[in-house]
Amino acid sequence: MSGKKKSRAERRREARSELPSEAPSSSSARWIVPVVTTVLVLAVIVGVIVSRNRSTHAGVSDELASTQPGQSKPTGDTPAKPKKVTPTIYGYKVIKSYPHNPRHYCQGLVYHEGLLYEGTGHYGESLLGRFDLDTGEPVNLIDLDALYFGEGIAIWEDKIIQLTWKENVAFVYDKKTFKKIGSFKYSGEGWGLTHDGTHLILSDGTPTLRFLDPKSYKVVRRLTVKDRGRSLRNLNELEYINGEIYANIYQTDQIVRISPKDGQVVGWIDLTGLLPAAQRRAHQSEVLNGIAYDVEKKRLLVTGKYWPKLYHIELAERKR
């Protein structure tokens, strides 16, 4: 048998049995290779995803960097929710009272360079005038056509602007002569008007204030007013005072102080009892409406519809 020539199959079997002891690990190598390959492929995929995410975030950062403070981003990103503010409550102290014509249904009030400007409402009763504060006597006075119900007023440079209630038109007058020099249209109702030095601010009874360009009268911004997260309706006569918007709340004796940044109410001014009940009855006076501010003497002036008095008041913070 020794001389018998070994078949190819026998030789292959022998060769296999003579394989060195590391032969089993060679079979491990057969599964390690695909595992390592899979891991490498996964690593590449993960790398690609991370790098894409990084470039996306970089794009957003660039966008944010190019957005000016106060501008809304056109990306549709949801801005961070403003933190809810607990408004400060104020009472008041009367410093002095002045005469106010009880036939004036006050809809707009401004104090400017030593004179009081007032716009009044009701069809057939509406007027625009400026008055001596101490005596209440008119210095200039014009009547509106009976087709128009006058509303809020504001002084912008050398012009006086007066809204109308439902007529969708505002009238523009020369401040010096009271001559009507123009008008512009707007949608919805007109209630209160003021300005912040950059834009006219208009209320219309809804919780949304409109900011208008004072040259084109186009709406450039809308601000929804919220009190502790809830929209606040019936914002009426307005006055911009020291970086806040003050607004009468129609049919109440309350004024709110609003942050123009986010529309949150930061203060409530309770003017209950300001006009004594007897005077209110005697003149059939209606609700508080009319806020003006004397910038030079820092006087806050308020009155109401058909009120016989106008008051210089100071605010007194109330403890909750």
Ligand SMILES: [Ca+2]
């Ligand atoms: Ca005002």
